[in-house]
Amino acid sequence: MAIPNIESRLAPLMSNKRQELIIFPTEKCNFRCTYCYEDYTIGRMSDDTIGGIKAFLDKRAPELNELYLSWFGGEPLVAKDIVRDISAYASALAKANPDLRYVSTMTTNAYYLTPSTLTELTAVGVLRYQITLDGPREMHNRTRLRADGKGTFDRIWENLLAIRDSKEPVSITLRVHHDAENFTQLDPLIEDIRREFIHDTRFSVFFKSLEKLGGPNDANIKTMSSKEKKVALKMLKHKLYGDDFVEPEEELSVCYASQPNSLIIRADGKIGKCTVALNDQRNHIGSLRSDGTLELNSKRLTPWIKGLATLDPATLSCPLSVLGTE
Ligand code: SF4
Helix, strand or coil: CCCCCHHHHHHHHHCCCEEEEEECCCCCCCECCCCCCCCCCCCCCCHHHHHHHHHHHHHHHHHCCEEEEEECCCCHHHHHHHHHHHHHHHHHHHHHCCCCEEEEEEEECCCCCCHHHHHHHHHCCEEEEEEEECCCHHHHHHHCEECCCCECHHHHHHHHHHHHHCCCCCEEEEEEEECCCCHHHCHHHHHHHHHHCCCCCCEEEEEEECCCCCCCCHHHCCCCCHHHHHHHHHHHHHHHHCCCCCCCCCCCCCCHHHCCCEEEECCCCEEECCCCCCCCHHHCCEEECCCCCEEECHHHHHHHHCHHHHCCHHHHHCHHHHCCCC
16 A cells, blocks of 8 residues: 655654653563463662663753653653653753653553652653553452452552642543454443533544554454454444534554564663563663663664664554564
């Protein structure tokens, strides 16, 4: 499929004036979701790696127009002090460099996203959040479990209501998971979202069907074909927004892993591109030194960004799917 003006749409993503870091302050999550692909073996980020990130930001900030810090994990709020420390540092750099636009986002399970934590994080610029629900309470509590096996819905919902009742200038994407069997059972959650959140413009909803991403329970995940996903998505959106809902035009999807200046920084200081293939050697493209220098293996980096040369939409949207062997 040819995409109109693809080169001009990709140009800003290739600019050296743009930098994204997806940071894992810890990889020991407080949850054990049944479909998770992470192995929880790497703990908290060391002071050396934290210092390396700050030194890297020191060097890059004067050259940049846009800096994106995306917090990821295992749950980033398990290491909230690291998030605050590095975010405060980046905020100060953005103030000192007036041409630099700084945006910070977080993928969080929201278990620890209490009103006081939200206030602390907004003060250091973390303003966009993606929070996952696996369906109404009973359904969610079967898959999104704490490390001790207990359910998590009530606490997450309580935190979401508190965010809605706050005046914080945040944006919240509710990511609603489903599989091939349970997508018709989301109605009670959709009703609750319609009642509590849909009129607040800070909230949006993103339905996502589960995939097999390399976790130990992959065999039990009931995935959908692309055609089934389209049908399910249309049905779910109509339930959420009503029958007048008009599907927006499909946009060019470019994964961060396809972008040359987007890097993941693991809790152990390793550098990669993709947030899924965490134990794949092809995704270990280098290391961060404590002086902020990136030691990059260009032979491993190049295949991730080849979509920018081929302009192939499938490669751009998921370079892992066409990566090839070393
Ligand atoms: S490369 Fe593919 S699997 Fe990895 S983060 Fe991007 S879209 Fe996801």
